[in-house]
Amino acid sequence: MSQPILLLNCGSSSIKYQLLDPSQPGPQAVGIVQRIGQDMSTIDHEVGGSEYHEDIRFADHTEAVAAVVKMFVEHGPDLDSVVAVGHRTVHGGSTFVESVRIDDAVIAKLEELSDLAPLHNPPAIAGIRAAQEVLPDVPHVAIFDTAFFSTLPAEAYTYAIDAELAEQYGIRKYGFHGTSHSYVSKKAAEFLERPLTELKTIVCHLGNGASISAVDGGVAIDTSMGLTPLQGLVMGTRSGDVDPGLPKYLNVAARMSVSEVDTMLNKKSGMAGMCGYSDMRDIKTQIEEGNEQAQLALDVYVHRLVGYIGSYIAILGGVDALVFTAGVGENADHVRGPVIRRLEALGFELDESANLVRSKEPRDISTPGSKVRVLVIPTNEELAMAEETLEVIGAEF
Numbered sequence: 001m002s003q004p005i006l007l008l009n010c011g012s013s014s015i016k017y018q019l020l021d022p023s024q025p026g027p028q029a030v031g032i033v034q035r036i037g038q039d040m041s042t043i044d045h046e047v048g049g050s051e052y053h054e055d056i057r058f059a060d061h062t063e064a065v066a067a068v069v070k071m072f073v074e075h076g077p078d079l080d081s082v083v084a085v086g087h088r089t090v091h092g093g094s095t096f097v098e099s100v101r102i103d104d105a106v107i108a109k110l111e112e113l114s115d116l117a118p119l120h121n122p123p124a125i126a127g128i129r130a131a132q133e134v135l136p137d138v139p140h141v142a143i144f145d146t147a148f149f150s151t152l153p154a155e156a157y158t159y160a161i162d163a164e165l166a167e168q169y170g171i172r173k174y175g176f177h178g179t180s181h182s183y184v185s186k187k188a189a190e191f192l193e194r195p196l197t198e199l200k201t202i203v204c205h206l207g208n209g210a211s212i213s214a215v216d217g218g219v220a221i222d223t224s225m226g227l228t229p230l231q232g233l234v235m236g237t238r239s240g241d242v243d244p245g246l247p248k249y250l251n252v253a254a255r256m257s258v259s260e261v262d263t264m265l266n267k268k269s270g271m272a273g274m275c276g277y278s279d280m281r282d283i284k285t286q287i288e289e290g291n292e293q294a295q296l297a298l299d300v301y302v303h304r305l306v307g308y309i310g311s312y313i314a315i316l317g318g319v320d321a322l323v324f325t326a327g328v329g330e331n332a333d334h335v336r337g338p339v340i341r342r343l344e345a346l347g348f349e350l351d352e353s354a355n356l357v358r359s360k361e362p363r364d365i366s367t368p369g370s371k372v373r374v375l376v377i378p379t380n381e382e383l384a385m386a387e388e389t390l391e392v393i394g395a396e397f
């Protein structure tokens, strides 16, 4: 019996979606809306071997979700037989450590958590509301980015701040992109034909948002994002790590409010802040055209990443595989190349021509002599979300 599930993955700059039927191989439809909120957005919808593309500006995720629904209406498949919808929901806080069926109380809690994920929970809530309007009679399930990191040891998730304050306000490292880090670390073990339980893996999820995790035997032991998805690596528009003294300094020196500083760090920093471009494709073009600011921005991005990789090798006590995934990790050889070259002293050796190969398949881009396997593994958050959705609705049937 056909039981398609609709999966909506609202990222900060994109919406990825799939219609998946667990009884069928491969998705029935797959699509992506990109560059939401930028000068021009795109939507690509793929069904039964046909591809549909439109260039339209979507100011926000509500407009983008409406366009996704329109694609289904115009080009199919019919959404009438959908049995459930799975939504990527970034911040679960301490309330949600596993996937849940969405009701009004869940939405209210997600709204409360919006302050902690201002670029993510509001789009996810917009996606949930829009999808509930189109498909009011089926269960909607929230799958949390934070869930995979609920295993972090206390020494990794505790901030060195006033313990009572931390307890009262739930201040700790939560970690994000967990569905992807979990999926990709399992895929790495499969690709290497080694038991997950014996593998030390570092996963670099480099998209518009970016995070890195240390996974020991399938269990996450550290990750770069924190209380919010702002901490850690350099991202498209987010600063990642800065001196915690910065808000106070800007408050005094530039008379910026806390909220202005927060907006600056989330939306006007990272690659966009340093060189005016948030998209690694544009940054590549700019560097080729001699833009020195773009080159500096890439150098900062690579420097930060190399530092985290070195730190996670130390925390893991060694590493078997370093994995690149998500938009930048899967596609940007001009990011992977400089990172691996700088890790040569630690036994990493890049196969330069393998690094340039374009593919949607998992692949090894290290030389046979490299002490660490360097892999590119396309993430598939939607497939992992489908499994979660089935588990939640299965338990309720």
Ligand SMILES: Nc1ncnc2c1ncn2[C@@H]1O[C@H](COP(=O)(O)OP(=O)(O)O)[C@@H](O)[C@H]1O
Pocket: 011, 012, 013, 014, 206, 207, 208, 209, 236, 278, 279, 280, 281, 326, 327, 328, 331, 332
């Ligand atoms: N062909 C490519 N070359 C370089 N970078 C790319 C390419 N395709 C996508 N990207 C990068 O991937 C990013 C989007 O990654 P993605 O994982 O889809 O992000 P998110 O889920 O956070 O919206 C874009 O901002 C762009 O920088």
Ligand SMILES: CC(=O)OP(=O)(O)O
Pocket: 010, 011, 012, 013, 090, 120, 145, 176, 177, 207, 208, 209, 210, 229
């Ligand atoms: C949590 C996060 O940063 O997600 P995204 O990469 O989709 O923006």
Ligand SMILES: [Mg+2]
Pocket: 011, 012, 207, 208, 326
């Ligand atoms: Mg993403």
